[in-house]
Amino acid sequence: xxxxxxxxxxxxxxxxxxANTPANGFPLQNLPYAAFRxxxxxxxxxxxxxxxxxxxxxxALADANPGAPFDGDARAALQAGRETRVNxxxxxxxxxxxxxxxxxxxxxxxxxxxxxxxxxxxxxxADAEFTTPAQIGDYTDFYISVHxxxxxxxxxxxxxxxxxxxxxxxxxxxxxxxxxxxNQQFPRPVGQQRPAAEGEAPQFGPCKRLDYELxxxxxxxxxxxxxxxxxxxxxxxxxxxxxxxxxxxxxDLQAWEYQPLGPFLSKNFASTISPWIVxxxxxxxxxxxxxxxxxxxxxxxxxxxxxxxxEGAIDVQMEVLLTTEQSRGAKQxxxxxxxxxxxxxxxNVAQLVAHHTVNGCNLQPGDLxxxxxxxxPQPDEAGSLMELSNGGxxxxxxxxxxxxxxxxxxxxxxxxxxxxKPGYPRIAFGQAAGTVxxxxx
Amino acid sequence: xxxxxxxxxxxxxxxxxxANTPANGFPLQNLPYAAFRxxxxxxxxxxxxxxxxxxxxxxALADANPGAPFDGDARAALQAGRETRVNxxxxxxxxxxxxxxxxxxxxxxxxxxxxxxxxxxxxxxADAEFTTPAQIGDYTDFYISVHxxxxxxxxxxxxxxxxxxxxxxxxxxxxxxxxxxxNQQFPRPVGQQRPAAEGEAPQFGPCKRLDYELxxxxxxxxxxxxxxxxxxxxxxxxxxxxxxxxxxxxxDLQAWEYQPLGPFLSKNFASTISPWIVxxxxxxxxxxxxxxxxxxxxxxxxxxxxxxxxEGAIDVQMEVLLTTEQSRGAKQxxxxxxxxxxxxxxxNVAQLVAHHTVNGCNLQPGDLxxxxxxxxPQPDEAGSLMELSNGGxxxxxxxxxxxxxxxxxxxxxxxxxxxxKPGYPRIAFGQAAGTVxxxxx
Numbered sequence: 069x070x071x072x073x074x075x076x077x078x079x080x081x082x083x084x085x086x087a088n089t090p091a092n093g094f095p096l097q098n099l100p101y102a103a104f105r106x107x108x109x110x111x112x113x114x115x116x117x118x119x120x121x122x123x124x125x126x127x128a129l130a131d132a133n134p135g136a137p138f139d140g141d142a143r144a145a146l147q148a149g150r151e152t153r154v155n156x157x158x159x160x161x162x163x164x165x166x167x168x169x170x171x172x173x174x175x176x177x178x179x180x181x182x183x184x185x186x187x188x189x190x191x192x193x194a195d196a197e198f199t200t201p202a203q204i205g206d207y208t209d210f211y212i213s214v215h216x217x218x219x220x221x222x223x224x225x226x227x228x229x230x231x232x233x234x235x236x237x238x239x240x241x242x243x244x245x246x247x248x249x250x251n252q253q254f255p256r257p258v259g260q261q262r263p264a265a266e267g268e269a270p271q272f273g274p275c276k277r278l279d280y281e282l283x284x285x286x287x288x289x290x291x292x293x294x295x296x297x298x299x300x301x302x303x304x305x306x307x308x309x310x311x312x313x314x315x316x317x318x319x320d321l322q323a324w325e326y327q328p329l330g331p332f333l334s335k336n337f338a339s340t341i342s343p344w345i346v347x348x349x350x351x352x353x354x355x356x357x358x359x360x361x362x363x364x365x366x367x368x369x370x371x372x373x374x375x376x377x378x379e380g381a382i383d384v385q386m387e388v389l390l391t392t393e394q395s396r397g398a399k400q401x402x403x404x405x406x407x408x409x410x411x412x413x414x415x416n417v418a419q420l421v422a423h424h425t426v427n428g429c430n431l432q433p434g435d436l437x438x439x440x441x442x443x444x445p446q447p448d449e450a451g452s453l454m455e456l457s458n459g460g461x462x463x464x465x466x467x468x469x470x471x472x473x474x475x476x477x478x479x480x481x482x483x484x485x486x487x488x489k490p491g492y493p494r495i496a497f498g499q500a501a502g503t504v505x506x507x508x509x
Numbered sequence: 510x511x512x513x514x515x516x517x518x519x520x521x522x523x524x525x526x527x528a529n530t531p532a533n534g535f536p537l538q539n540l541p542y543a544a545f546r547x548x549x550x551x552x553x554x555x556x557x558x559x560x561x562x563x564x565x566x567x568x569a570l571a572d573a574n575p576g577a578p579f580d581g582d583a584r585a586a587l588q589a590g591r592e593t594r595v596n597x598x599x600x601x602x603x604x605x606x607x608x609x610x611x612x613x614x615x616x617x618x619x620x621x622x623x624x625x626x627x628x629x630x631x632x633x634x635a636d637a638e639f640t641t642p643a644q645i646g647d648y649t650d651f652y653i654s655v656h657x658x659x660x661x662x663x664x665x666x667x668x669x670x671x672x673x674x675x676x677x678x679x680x681x682x683x684x685x686x687x688x689x690x691x692n693q694q695f696p697r698p699v700g701q702q703r704p705a706a707e708g709e710a711p712q713f714g715p716c717k718r719l720d721y722e723l724x725x726x727x728x729x730x731x732x733x734x735x736x737x738x739x740x741x742x743x744x745x746x747x748x749x750x751x752x753x754x755x756x757x758x759x760x761d762l763q764a765w766e767y768q769p770l771g772p773f774l775s776k777n778f779a780s781t782i783s784p785w786i787v788x789x790x791x792x793x794x795x796x797x798x799x800x801x802x803x804x805x806x807x808x809x810x811x812x813x814x815x816x817x818x819x820e821g822a823i824d825v826q827m828e829v830l831l832t833t834e835q836s837r838g839a840k841q842x843x844x845x846x847x848x849x850x851x852x853x854x855x856x857n858v859a860q861l862v863a864h865h866t867v868n869g870c871n872l873q874p875g876d877l878x879x880x881x882x883x884x885x886p887q888p889d890e891a892g893s894l895m896e897l898s899n900g901g902x903x904x905x906x907x908x909x910x911x912x913x914x915x916x917x918x919x920x921x922x923x924x925x926x927x928x929x930k931p932g933y934p935r936i937a938f939g940q941a942a943g944t945v946x947x948x949x950x
Contacts, residue, residue, distance in 0.1 A: 205646075206687050211770060221769075231768050236711050237701055241770040242683035242777070246647050246871050247735055255736045257868035260678055260809065270677050272809055294688055294779065295696045295949065321868065327672050328662075329652060329682040330771020333868040336683070338735065368701065368713055427698035427716075427762065427774040428949070430687050508736065508869075 070352045070379050075099075075173040078492045082176045083183045084190070086120030093486055093496020094118040097353075099172050100309070100344040100497070101154050104196040113199050115149035115157065118344060118498075119176050122190040126150070129189055134182055137174045141167035153203045154308070154345065158289040158433035162305045165289065169349055198250050198343035201311070202287055202434035207248060207339070208424060209283075209315060209438035210240040214414040216443035219455045235365055238415040238423045243315075243438065244336035250500070254316075254338040256477060256507040261320040270324060274507035277319035277460060278475040282388050282451030282483055284410055285313035286417055286437040287345050294430040300373050303421035304348060306431065310417075312342035312386070312483045312500040313438050319454055319474070340502035341436075342483075348417070350495055354487040355379035356411050370426055371419045380418055384410035384497075386442060386485040388451070393478035395468050402482060403466045408444040408451055410485075477506045511796045511820055514607075516540075516614040519933045523617045524624045525631070527561030534927055534937020535559040538794075540613050541785040541938070542750070544594050545637040554640050556590035556598065559785060559939075560617050563631040567591070570630055575623055578615045582608035594644045595749070595786065599730040599874035603746045606730065610790055639691050639784035642752070643728055643875035648689060648780070649865060650724075650756060650879035651681040653856040657884035660896045676806055679856040679864045684756075684879065685777035691941070695757075695779040697918060697948040702761040711765060715948035718760035718901060719916040723829050723892030723924055725851055726754035727858055727878040728786050735871040741814050744862035745789060747872065751858075753783035753827070753924050753941040754879050760895055760915070781943035782877075783924075789858070791936055795928040796820035797852050811867055812860045821859055825851035825938075827883060827926040829892070834919035836909050843923060844907045849885040849892055851926075918947045 074080075075097065081088045082096040094100070100118050105111040114127035126149025129138075138146050141160075145168035148156035157165070175182040211217055214234065221229030233239065256278060261271040289308030292298050298306055315335060322334030358381040366372060386409065389402035415423075420437050441451040450456045453474050456464050463471035475481070485497040515521075516538065522529045523537040535541070541559050546552040555568035567590025570579075579587050582601075586609035589597035598606070616623040652658055655675065662670030674680065697719060702712040730749030733739050739747055756776060763775030799822040807813055827850065830843035856864075861878050882892040891897045894915055897905050904912035916922070926938040 206685055208773075232704075232707075233701075233711075233765055233768065237766050239766070239770055240773050242648075242685055242773070244647055244683055244870060245686075246873050246876070249735070255869055258738070259868045260674075263673075266673075269806065269809065270674075272811070294690070295946075297699070297949075318868070324674055325678050325680070326769075326771075327674065328767075328771075329680055330767075330769075332649075332681050332683065333865070333870065336870045337868045365710065368711065370713070424774070427700045427759070427778045428696055429685060429774065429777045432687050435687070505736075508738075 070355045072352055075169055076353055081178045082119055083178050083180060084120040084122055084176060091494060092120055093494050094120055095493035096173055096176055097493050098346065098350050098495045099169055100346045100350065101201060102343040103153050103199050103201045106191060107195055107197040113152040115151065115154055116191065117172055118193065121193055123193055123196055124172065124186065125189050125191055129186065132185055132189065134185055137171040142171035154201050155203050155434040158202065158308045161290045165308065165347065166349060169347065200248060200250055200341065201343060201345050204245040204248055204436045205432045205434055207243040207245040207436045207438070208240050209243045209440060210238055210415065210420055211440035212238060212413040212415040213441055213443045213451070215412065215445050216441040216451060216455065219443060219450060223459045236368065238420055240424065241330045243339065247336055248339045248341060248436065250341055250343045252338050252340045252502040253505055255505045257318050257321065257333065257337040258507050258509060259318065259321040259333050260324055262324045274509070275318040275320055278504060279317045279319050279453045280388065280475065280481040281315040281317055281441040282386055282408060283313040283315050283442055284384065284439045284485065285311040285341055286420065287311065288431045288435040289433055291432045292425055292430055295428040297428060298421055298425040300370060300376055300418055300422040303418035306421055307348050307417055309345040309347040310351065311345050312485050312497050314340040314481055314483050314500050314502055315438055316340065338502065340500045342498045342500040344498040346495065346497050351382050351487060353492055354383045354489065356381045356383050358416050359412050359414065367419070370422055376416065376418050380416040381411045381413065384485050384487055386410065386483060389482040390466065391480045392470055392476065394470055398468060400468045405464065406448055406450055406456060408442050408449040410442055412444045413439060413442060475504050477504055479504050511793045513793055516610055517794055522619045523560055524619050524621060525561040525563055525617060532935060533561055534935050535561055536934035537614055537617055538934050539787065539791050539936045540610055541787045541791065542595050542642060543784045544640050544642045547632060548636055548638040554593040556592065556595055557632065558613055559634065562634055564634055564637055565613065565627065566630050566632055570627060573626055573630065575626055578612040583612035595642050596644050596875040599643065599749045602731045606749065606788065607790060610788065641689060641691060641782065642784060642786050645686040645689055645877045646873045646875055648684040648686040648877045648879065649681050650684045650881060651679055651856065651861055652881035653679060653854040654882055654884045655855040656853065656886050657882040657892060657896065660884060660891065664900045677809065679861055681865065682771045684780065688777055689780045689782060689877065691782060691784045693779050693781045693943040694946055696946045698759050698762065698774065698778040699948050699950060700759065700762040700774050701765055703765045716759040716761055719945060720758045720760050720894045721829065721916065721922040722756040722758055722882040723827055723849060724754040724756050724883055725825065725880045725926065726752040726782055727861065728752065729872045729876040730874055732873045733866055733871055736869040738869060739862055739866040741812060741817055741859055741863040744859035747862055748789050748858055750786040750788040751792065752786050753926050753938050755781040755922055755924050755941050755943055756879055757781065757943070779943065781941045783939045783941040785939040787936065787938050792823050792928060794933055795824045795930065797822045797824050799857050800853050800855065808860070811863055817857065817859055821857040822852045822854065825926050825928055827851065827924065830923040831907065832921045833911055833917065835911055839909060841909045846905065847889055847891055847897060849883050849890040851883055853885045854880060854883060916945050918945055920945050
């Protein structure tokens, strides 16, 4: 069950004044984690926590030996912030995460006696550069939007878009961890594409149908040993937090390679995440009932509970923006391609963890689960160009006169996400941004 | 091109006398790597090299500061042996691997002046315990046996067993790195299986069709940056060596879950490798032309070269053995289920690396590529029970009176591999052994 505590009090404000601006997204109630260093330096990366426009440098704070409220579990958790990634903090487990969040909330609160100690340790976000927040051991991508699965399925099987397993199995597959990054600029992938005619050799060259996929990522915190499943009602205690994920996809490579074992080179050339991990605890005020139609089957018992049904989903608003070489040259604002909401997904975070481990598979701190493309129920909520352009048949018009079926060289995709509701400060995820460079043949 | 050097001289013998026994498999010409410690201790794992029945403790040897022939690149490579896994040595690159092999060959050779220094540092293999030789970042499994692909395809599509992409694309998919281990004992996986009748809920429970898969593993050594492909003629310089791999498979979970994104929980509950990595350099005397029928298409240029055609494949003999609770109780010898040869695979090591990176995907030291099930052209060369039992229809008789369609609790699968030819010492991979425990419901 989701419980709220003093860190969720919407009335709390911070002595970091930018955190109190309603639209800022990094208020005292958020406190997301990243791995950062000062831009242009060779400093070691270390763990930072966003507050307003600034970052609390946890390594520097640990060096300053702040005492209360950083004592007990919070002290050990703060020490873990010295590491180059968040994995060590993740591995300490949920009580330590909760203790550190509470201590940070108190220390950054208006009137905190630690203001004098911490203020000199703040690094402006504008002066920071980021790397992946965690060392990602294994990356699993799911397929939890029934709207996406139906839309894609319809392009291949118009009469029977959704496979019989979809409403029973949270479909997932393993992805590539090494090619996940933040702020990626990557060359257009090259590879085999379907032969022009049956019996001919495949075509080979730069991808012609390059796409993005609007997703969220789930970072595992504490591990389960090989052979021991995580029950649904304990699943969320293993989850550290969430990020934005763009699972770039080469549709023409995918169409030719994916039978019978699934996508491979069409997905593993790059995957871009946001630098910030918003903790599951910060998302607690935005829990909602999960989305099912009356005709949908109840999940099997290992994926089903009253609590999960009542508040297994999370209300996260997302949007995809595009800039092109032309729009940047003309200083046009990015074009919004679509918006969507995580609450519309068919499966939720706890179900993904319970399913992934039901066979005894061991999850580890820093493992990343992707949600799969989070298309919503409406056509303009599609999370990929494959859907928005109806498989490349209908070009999407851009405000500055260009159009797109798939991505062109120089295109930058920016995905943003946030949570919002009346009477509560906006909780932002920041953004995942990546740019397509020309192919290197 | 494969070149032989003084380390491949078949006449060389070692002052470790067990290495000179023809059947031993760990002669001076092999020198495989593992991560080991003394059994029953809490010592740190470190890198060891097999020689006969013993292990050269590289950390202890580095401490002993042996001087020549461990100088230059070999000295740096020896220092990397202090790490808990082989990754640091892998990351040094092929010149360092070659230098260390040459130095070890000279130091362990009959008449070496270092015998007195090294002999006290040997650890009997019988006194050692092992862990995975490398920290595996990403694990990719391929599907390179056309005989396996055809046999499995025939069970699903009798008229059209091989998909149109097979002879063009080295089909591969990402697997789970966290659940790879040595000498694994793992509970039978639990999960969803096909509904008993269409429209019903899926069945749920312990896997009823648990299988092994006879594979070899390829350990990457040096990395390629994201966005930069590895050309075919440089591919093998990125490969450190090979191991045995058993890719345990839950066939009933697989049949229900694998559409449309590939196998997931049916594969990621355990994957067992051999503790020893045989270097690609040690396999040089066993290179052979690759296997193609006259009617097969030439691979696309990025997968094709004269050198690869002439000696891209490797002659590695493999066999699968089974013991059961009953046979162990009766002290029966293991039953041989099948034998096969890596040379019969459709795609080879260099092609896998070139294909994996053609889109810019970055490979890293310690990444593992699985070959996929290495079934041979004959029915008794099938690399899985799925094939040997014809999808569970024909039980395989065991010498002690039992039979199997799929694996039962208590079954142990042992896969062995070695290279052999007249006039050259036998080069062994050791074995990958794993045991199925009862499900934990």
